[in-house]
Amino acid sequence: xxxxxxxxxxxTQFFTSAGTVKAVDGISYSVEEGETVxxxxxxxxxxxxxxxxLLRLIPDPPGRIVGGRILFQGTDLLTLPDEEMRNVRGRxxxxxxxxPMTSLNPVLTIGRQLTETLVHHRSMNARQAQARAVExxxxxxxxxxxxRLLQYPHHFSGGMRQRVMIAMALSCEPKLIIADEPTTxxxxxxxxxxxxxxxxxxxxxxxxxxxxxxxxxxxxxxADRVNVMYAGKIIxxxxxxxxxxxxxxxYTLGLLASVPRLDQRRGERLVPIEGQPPDLTxxxxxxxxxxxxxxxxxxxxxxxxVLETVGEAHLSACWEHANLQRSAExxx
Amino acid sequence: xxxxxxxxKNSEQPLVQVRGLKKHFPVNEGAVISRTVGHVKAVDGVSFDIMKGETLxxxxxxxxxxxxxxxxxxxxxxxxEGQILFDGVDLATLDQKGRIALRRDIQVIFQDPYSSLNxxxxxxxxxxxxxxxxxxxxxxxxxxxxxxxxxxxxxxNPKFADRYPHEMSGxxxxxxxxxxxxxxxxxxxxxxxxxxxxxxxxxxxxxxxMEDLRNEFDLTFLFVAHDLSVVRHLCHRVAVMxxxxxxxxxxxxxxxxxxxxxxxxxxxxxxxxxxxxIEKNREHSVMKGEIPxxxxxxxxxxxHPRCPVAVESCSTGLPELREIGPGHLxxxxxx
Numbered sequence: 180x181x182x183x184x185x186x187x188x189x190x191t192q193f194f195t196s197a198g199t200v201k202a203v204d205g206i207s208y209s210v211e212e213g214e215t216v217x218x219x220x221x222x223x224x225x226x227x228x229x230x231x232x233l234l235r236l237i238p239d240p241p242g243r244i245v246g247g248r249i250l251f252q253g254t255d256l257l258t259l260p261d262e263e264m265r266n267v268r269g270r271x272x273x274x275x276x277x278x279p280m281t282s283l284n285p286v287l288t289i290g291r292q293l294t295e296t297l298v299h300h301r302s303m304n305a306r307q308a309q310a311r312a313v314e315x316x317x318x319x320x321x322x323x324x325x326x327r328l329l330q331y332p333h334h335f336s337g338g339m340r341q342r343v344m345i346a347m348a349l350s351c352e353p354k355l356i357i358a359d360e361p362t363t364x365x366x367x368x369x370x371x372x373x374x375x376x377x378x379x380x381x382x383x384x385x386x387x388x389x390x391x392x393x394x395x396x397x398x399x400x401x402a403d404r405v406n407v408m409y410a411g412k413i414i415x416x417x418x419x420x421x422x423x424x425x426x427x428x429x430y431t432l433g434l435l436a437s438v439p440r441l442d443q444r445r446g447e448r449l450v451p452i453e454g455q456p457p458d459l460t461x462x463x464x465x466x467x468x469x470x471x472x473x474x475x476x477x478x479x480x481x482x483x484x485v486l487e488t489v490g491e492a493h494l495s496a497c498w499e500h501a502n503l504q505r506s507a508e509x510x511x
Numbered sequence: 512x513x514x515x516x517x518x519x520k521n522s523e524q525p526l527v528q529v530r531g532l533k534k535h536f537p538v539n540e541g542a543v544i545s546r547t548v549g550h551v552k553a554v555d556g557v558s559f560d561i562m563k564g565e566t567l568x569x570x571x572x573x574x575x576x577x578x579x580x581x582x583x584x585x586x587x588x589x590x591x592e593g594q595i596l597f598d599g600v601d602l603a604t605l606d607q608k609g610r611i612a613l614r615r616d617i618q619v620i621f622q623d624p625y626s627s628l629n630x631x632x633x634x635x636x637x638x639x640x641x642x643x644x645x646x647x648x649x650x651x652x653x654x655x656x657x658x659x660x661x662x663x664x665x666x667x668n669p670k671f672a673d674r675y676p677h678e679m680s681g682x683x684x685x686x687x688x689x690x691x692x693x694x695x696x697x698x699x700x701x702x703x704x705x706x707x708x709x710x711x712x713x714x715x716x717x718x719x720x721m722e723d724l725r726n727e728f729d730l731t732f733l734f735v736a737h738d739l740s741v742v743r744h745l746c747h748r749v750a751v752m753x754x755x756x757x758x759x760x761x762x763x764x765x766x767x768x769x770x771x772x773x774x775x776x777x778x779x780x781x782x783x784x785x786x787x788x789i790e791k792n793r794e795h796s797v798m799k800g801e802i803p804x805x806x807x808x809x810x811x812x813x814x815h816p817r818c819p820v821a822v823e824s825c826s827t828g829l830p831e832l833r834e835i836g837p838g839h840l841x842x843x844x845x846x
Contacts, residue, residue, distance in 0.1 A: 396783030
């Protein structure tokens with residue numbers, strides 16, 4: 180499989196009155212054609228800003244992409260003129276947002292919103308676009324598509340709106356879809372419907388998918404590869420199975436120990452990560468996780484760890500990664 | 512009460528008894544001359560008990576009536592039908608004075624730590640307010656001392672008493688909400704999605720805090736939540752609601768290891784487990800359709816349009832809760 184997307188040392192900062200927020204602080208990762216990559220982290224870790232940066236949707240001011248390269252099929256998106264970038268959005272890279280309630284325009288019909296991209300990117304006439312829209316709604320499992328196209332977003336439930344969003348994302352047969360917390364606002368049975376639909380369609384159509392989520396269960400069920408983010412940096416990367424079996428960063432280790440699991444009997448105590456995530460305006464030269472880390476050593480105060488290989492296709496940004504497993508055993 | 516009501520066999524009297532609870536909200540149309548065109552049957556005939564010291568989980572998807580059930584117990588809603596007894600006393604028989612007195616014993620922790628704290632009050636005032644209202648600790652100095660005590664019980668720095676809510680993170684605010692609920696030494700707390708707005712690493716801190724407090728103060732919880740993994744971790748017994756009705760209730764491990772109602776099964780199958788090895792071997796069957804409108808619920812068993820095992824009689828007969836094992840009740844004729 181060929182590499183579809185390569186993000187190299189991407190840095191996005193927000194310039195606020197409280198100081199410069201390094202929301203994304205030098206992340207690098209790649210996405211192969213047709214694979215599903217998850218970006219996991221808690222609120223404020225930079226996962227959404229990183230995704231919006233890919234499409235150059237960062238509001239400027241206050242934000243700006245200050246460094247790095249985003250190579251999509253060999254072209255650096257950061258050097259494209261605005262006009263050409265507009266053609267990439269929706270046509271080559273599509274996005275599904277978290278809030279199906281606010282990401283559709285309430286005063287336009289579903290049909291109008293769905294055909295807009297087709298007319299713009301595919302130069303279809305109204306009739307062709309209409310026919311394609313019917314096909315798309317049918318594909319995402321919305322019954323009676325002809326009638327539904329004439330309706331407005333408020334006629335649709337949350338799950339149905341998210342299906343419309345997916346239909347829109349797929350409309351121009353993009354190579355890559357970025358889904359930012361696509362199911363967080365939905366009920367669990369609807370979440371399962373939407374995720375199965377996305378998995379099924381991306382597999383069938385060979386579309387690569389970047390899923391941004393905080394839900395470790397969703398990652399375990401759907402992702403091929405995982406990037407874990409903390410305080411604007413990727414701190415661990417690897418195949419999903421490998422990350423869960425052999426977490427090699429104290430933060431990943433902590434996350435896995437702190438989630439209650441459906442298959443765990445009552446009475447087992449959770450091991451939370453103590454403390455709070457750091458203020459991104461106040462980061463220093465050391466590791467951002469060290470105040471909450473039970474493995475921290477003196478070196479962590481002075482130097483930010485970089486991603487190092489710890490196993491096959493498995494990287495961790497921790498000075499102490501070699502000692503984690505051993506220490507974890509002594510602790511337990 | 513029918514013999515199939517989930518009344519415990521224990522000779523001890525339950526702390527909370529809910530009997531045939533119904534709460535229907537009228538739907539009005541017309542701006543000038545308003546008339547009622549229908550009812551949303553938010554809660555439609557729900558019965559359960561909560562024993563002293565027990566944590567009952569009430570789960571279901573949005574719109575199933577779990578929050579409304581909690582609000583009815585908190586005396587925030589007028590019941591349409593049914594009875595709620597607290598410590599043997601029917602809440603409907605209480606006069607104004609009796610109700611106010613009882614509110615000391617029944618407290619609440621809300622979901623959203625942002626909107627449930629008054630942004631113009633300091634944390635100390637927020638925690639002290641229930642004591643002031645109920646005339647407990649009338650002496651301001653002793654009240655302040657109690658605030659400090661509550662803050663430290665909930666794992667917060669006593670200095671936070673002088674801060675405003677906006678100076679705190681979500682997890683810290685939720686701890687304030689818990690401290691406020693504890694300020695009156697209640698017996699019973701309704702927790703309405705108390706951790707769903709929090710990040711995972713913070714969520715675990717708050718869950719552990721709630722467990723510790725439950726043990727320390729011998730508290731009884733009604734834990735309303737949609738996150739089944741959290742419910743499994745915290746609750747002694749679990750009740751599953753769908754469209755205003757109780758469909759299954761059982762001991763926690765029994766419900767999760769041996770679910771019987773088709774809706775419970777579908778709900779559990781939909782929750783992903785954070786372990787790719789396990790996920791690979793799980794069946795990912797997806798429940799079709801969406802929750803019907805509670806204004807016009809399906810006839811017969813409300814779940815039958817989405818049910819994989821429905822037979823013809825399901826669309827006419829209303830299934831009663833019946834006991835299929837010790838303390839395990841299911842409202843399904845096909846089990």
